[in-house]
Amino acid sequence: MPFLEDIAIAFIEPCVADPGRVRLYAEPSRDLAEVLPYLNAVVNHAAYNKDGPSLTFMKEFRLITIYPRRITMSKAQNTTDAWQVLDWLKDLINDTYDRRGSITPVHGVRWRPTALQIYEWLPRTNCKACGEPTCLAFAVKLLLGERTPQECEPLFLPEHASLRRAFFEIVAAFGYPAPPGR
Amino acid sequence: MTDSTERWGKPVCVPGDEDRDQERGSGGCLAGSMADVGIYMDNAASSFPKPEAVIEAMADFLRNVGGSSGRGAYRKALEADKIVFRARQAVARLLGVADVSRVVFTANATESLNLAIKGLLSPGDHVVTTSMEHNAVWRPLKAVERRRGVTISQASCAHDGTLDPADIEALLRPNTRLIVMTHASNVTGTLMPVAEAAAIARARGIPLLVDCAQTAGVHPIDIERLGLDLVAFTGHKGLMGPTGTGGLYVRGGLDLVPLKDGGTGGDSMLEHQPEWLPDRFEAGTLNVCGIAGLGAGVRFVLEEGVERIREKEAGLLRRLLDGLSEIPGLEVYGPRDPARQVAVVSLNVRGVPAEEVASRLDREYGIMVRAGLHCAPCAHRTIGTIQRGAVRISLGYFNTEGDVDRCVEALAGIARAAG
Known part of the structure; x- marks a missing residue:
């Protein structure tokens, strides 16, 4: 019997950062908390947030975040692509779990998103309400710790609820908690 | 016994x-x-007959699932989606394809061959085929000959249907855009030298389309090892599925003009067919019931x-x-x-x-x-x-x-x- 038997897609929607692609939530058939530090050790460039806990990384162009009871994937090409990547992920999780005796778990962050990656998940209005001339400048300042997500007003408008969820998954990787009632 | x-x-x-x-x-x-x-x-x-599992899978879909794949956020629709994915995965495994998304579902091998031939050939192109082809190959070729001015050369096979691959090579021209051949004749059963043809096609950079209607499920096919570019198959023969199912393998990097345009589900904002496979070629609601049966048929073949x-x-x-x-x-x-x-x-x-x-x-x-x-x-x-x-x-x-x-x-x- 494998550690993880199944990952079931629970919700699919068009991807907010790229309408031609899809974003989805999936539910693993068991709690994944214990395997996350081991996955952090085997996945290159993963961002592990031990307070979540969550693990975020890129699989080619797709952004994947694993929580104990939930997996999100953004920018999957389509549902076929998503199922295929989830199968790959399930195998990776099971393989990592089987080999955990020989893997040294890593609890720190090994990767930070780039400003461009952050920028993709902003409303991109260049409204200047945050005090920065452009959204890209805001993304850079955010990475430097000189701005906080709450300073982006459009992000908290109702029409950007979906974008906001995705945004906070990414920034959670480097320690910003999601605002209440997101 | x-x-x-x-x-x-x-x-x-x-x-x-x-x-x-x-x-x-x-x-x-x-x-x-x-x-x-x-x-x-x-x-x-x-x-005929079909494995019982094929009928069970189709009945289970109709009785208990019923949703349209790729079209909804509710769980039954996602279940339908998963049935389609598992069927696609089984076909990919059987035919030696690593990337499941390269397997496109169609209504039958004829549709697959039409998609490949009409999606690839343009005015002025030349195509090479054999003298053992089914009308599912021959008529689409004649259609593009008449409508697009495509020229056709036919390699002559022997009386027992066998083909000398050198005869394919001899017919190639600078404007040859496609080689089309059956994997096995539906009249004589003759197996064609697909591996040799694939080597010739690869050396010249010409895509090879293989009609596997008579071989998928009853004769080993390893698409990626052979380096095939386009492979048409039907679901209701050796794959043990129901009629109305089939598919086309499309090698990565090879683009075709879709045969049909329309809804593909999650990407409704786009004004054109998406670039990604399989959605690019699967406009319209899929035959999920049939594909459920096809998946069960292919799993039967894999198990046997x-x-x-x-x-x-x-x-x-x-x-x-x-x-x-x-x-x-x-x-x-x-x-x-x-x-x-x-x-x-x-x-x-x-x-x-x-x-x-x-x-x-x-x-x-x-x-x-x-x-x-x-x-x-x-x-x-x-x-x-x-x-x-x-x-x-x-x-x-x-x-x-x-x-x-x-x-x-x-x-x-x-x-x-x-x-």
Whole structure:
């Protein structure tokens, strides 16, 4: 019997950062908390947030975040692509779990998103309400710790609820908690 | 008792024909009883019977799932989506394809061949094919010849349907955009030199389209190892699925113009077909019920093993060919060698029209075969039967040695009467 038997897609929607692609939530058939530090050790460039806990990384162009009871994937090409990547992920999780005796778990962050990656998940209005001339400048300042997500007003408008969820998954990787009632 | 009975355990017995059904070894894995319908030997048209799992998968979908794949956020729709993905995955595994998304579902091999041919060829292009093709290849080629000014060269095959790959190479021109060939003839069963053709095509950078209607599920195909570019298959023959299912493998990096445009689900904002496969070529609601059955059929094939299926069919074919060779007054076409063909044999009884032979086999012996030109006039021209057609016997995995013996006896009787 494998550690993880199944990952079931629970919700699919068009991807907010790229309408031609899809974003989805999936539910693993068991709690994944214990395997996350081991996955952090085997996945290159993963961002592990031990307070979540969550693990975020890129699989080619797709952004994947694993929580104990939930997996999100953004920018999957389509549902076929998503199922295929989830199968790959399930195998990776099971393989990592089987080999955990020989893997040294890593609890720190090994990767930070780039400003461009952050920028993709902003409303991109260049409204200047945050005090920065452009959204890209805001993304850079955010990475430097000189701005906080709450300073982006459009992000908290109702029409950007979906974008906001995705945004906070990414920034959670480097320690910003999601605002209440997101 | 045959080995198949041993493998499947307790057979289903039908009153009045216990022996034959027992020999078939259906053991509950078959849908329907062959005893009820006679001896089915038209598997090149459509395989019958189907594994019980195929019917169960389709009934389960209709009864308990019902959603349209890729079209909803509710769980039943996602379940439908997963059924389609698992079927796609099974096909990819069977045909040696790593990236599941390169397998596109269509309604049948004909649609797949139309998609490949019409999606690739432009005015001024040249295409090379063989003289053993089915109309599913030939008519789309003639259509692009008439409508787009595409030119066609046909490599001549020998009377037994065999092709010398050098004949393909000799026909290539600077503007050759595609090579199209069947993997095995639907008339003579002749296996074509696909590996050699693939090497020639690769060396020249010309895509190769292979029609696997007669081979998928009954003969090993390893698409990526062979380096094939486009592979058309049908779901209702060797893959054991229902009619209305089929597909096309499209190599990564090779783009086709979609045959149809329309809704694909999650990407409704786009004004054109998405670039990503398989959605690019799957506009409109998929035949999820059929694909559920196809998935079950392919899983059956994977569990049995293509090698084992091929071995059993080759054994039955050997027995059939040996039996036929003893009958005076028969003309048997094709290689007459199980190593060089799939389990399809065409023949004529001297002095008796093919249609009459087929009709007598059915009425007097309960044996179902097909007579005529089998939608393949090119192939019949090649083997010399364009005027009279032929009787085609096509064996399947569920035929038995007893079926073959009865068929041989029946043909001997018809030939004897014709004298």
